[in-house]
Amino acid sequence: MKKNVRKAIIAGNWKMNKTRPEAKELIEAIKPLVADAGCEVVVCTPYTNLETAVEMTKGSNVRVGAENVHFEKSGAFTGEISADMLTEVGVQYVIIGHSERRQYFGETDETVNKRTKAALAAGLKPIVCVGELLWERECNITEEVVGRQIKLDFYDVSAEDVKKCVIAYEPVWAIGTGKTATADQAEEVCAFIRSKLADLYGDAAAQAVTIQYGGSMNAGNAAELLAKENIDGGLIGGASLKAPDFAEIVRAASKG
Numbered sequence: 001m002k003k004n005v006r007k008a009i010i011a012g013n014w015k016m017n018k019t020r021p022e023a024k025e026l027i028e029a030i031k032p033l034v035a036d037a038g039c040e041v042v043v044c045t046p047y048t049n050l051e052t053a054v055e056m057t058k059g060s061n062v063r064v065g066a067e068n069v070h071f072e073k074s075g076a077f078t079g080e081i082s083a084d085m086l087t088e089v090g091v092q093y094v095i096i097g098h099s100e101r102r103q104y105f106g107e108t109d110e111t112v113n114k115r116t117k118a119a120l121a122a123g124l125k126p127i128v129c130v131g132e133l134l135w136e137r138e139c140n141i142t143e144e145v146v147g148r149q150i151k152l153d154f155y156d157v158s159a160e161d162v163k164k165c166v167i168a169y170e171p172v173w174a175i176g177t178g179k180t181a182t183a184d185q186a187e188e189v190c191a192f193i194r195s196k197l198a199d200l201y202g203d204a205a206a207q208a209v210t211i212q213y214g215g216s217m218n219a220g221n222a223a224e225l226l227a228k229e230n231i232d233g234g235l236i237g238g239a240s241l242k243a244p245d246f247a248e249i250v251r252a253a254s255k256g
């Protein structure tokens with residue numbers, strides 16, 4: 001199986017940005033610009049915007065994702081949101097294990113694994129984030145770090161289920177820094193992730209998984225990154241908050 005049969009997915013990760021009126025304005029601007037997209041287009045918004053986003057994207061080709069999900073079905077978990085609560089409002093995707101969750105909110109591979117399984121059980125498509133710190137890259141252990149994340153984050157996830165997942169390779173040093181990994185650096189790790197998936201699940205499953213790159217991807221560098229064999233899409237932070245920039249990345253992915 002080759003890149004051209006995998007689904008290219010461009011997802012915006014809005015992080016903690018946009019009030020409801022601002023979200024409405026951004027979605028209104030994005031919709032016509034991506035209407036002819038040749039790839040899947042997703043906006044992952046703060047919880048408070050999800051219902052608005054779902055309502056506004058009905059009948060369009062834009063899908064909606066959340067930025068996190070809890071692993072329990074319900075209970076005494078103040079401040080958390082369950083997978084069923086997300087599916088109920090019409091959310092289809094959910095980002096899990098973003099490095100900001102790992103860094104600032106104590107997310108571990110164990111909780112990433114639990115959240116991934118809870119999302120899959122509820123019918124959500126997880127976008128599972130992995131990636132090394134700058135210090136780890138400098139110590140030449142990128143593959144060790146990312147390989148370990150893949151093994152732990154997908155522990156006990158079946159080959160059938162792993163095919164429903166998206167993996168976002170986001171080198172932590174490239175996030176919000178303006179420092180993009182070069183296309184070759186990104187491809188090297190995305191290819192490694194696919195080989196690791198092949199070890200765990202066999203080649204057919206590995207070839208079916210959409211692997212995104214994330215980290216300062218923008219309108220100027222997207223085409224070069226997305227042309228690589230193992231980079232099937234992008235998880236976009238800053239540039240997803242500007243409709244023309246986001247649309248330009250969608251256009252680059254549509255050319256495949």
Ligand code: 13P
Binds near residue numbers: 214215235238
């Ligand atoms: P930036 O595109 O702002 O670097 O953020 C990337 C990211 O963290 C997407 O999840």
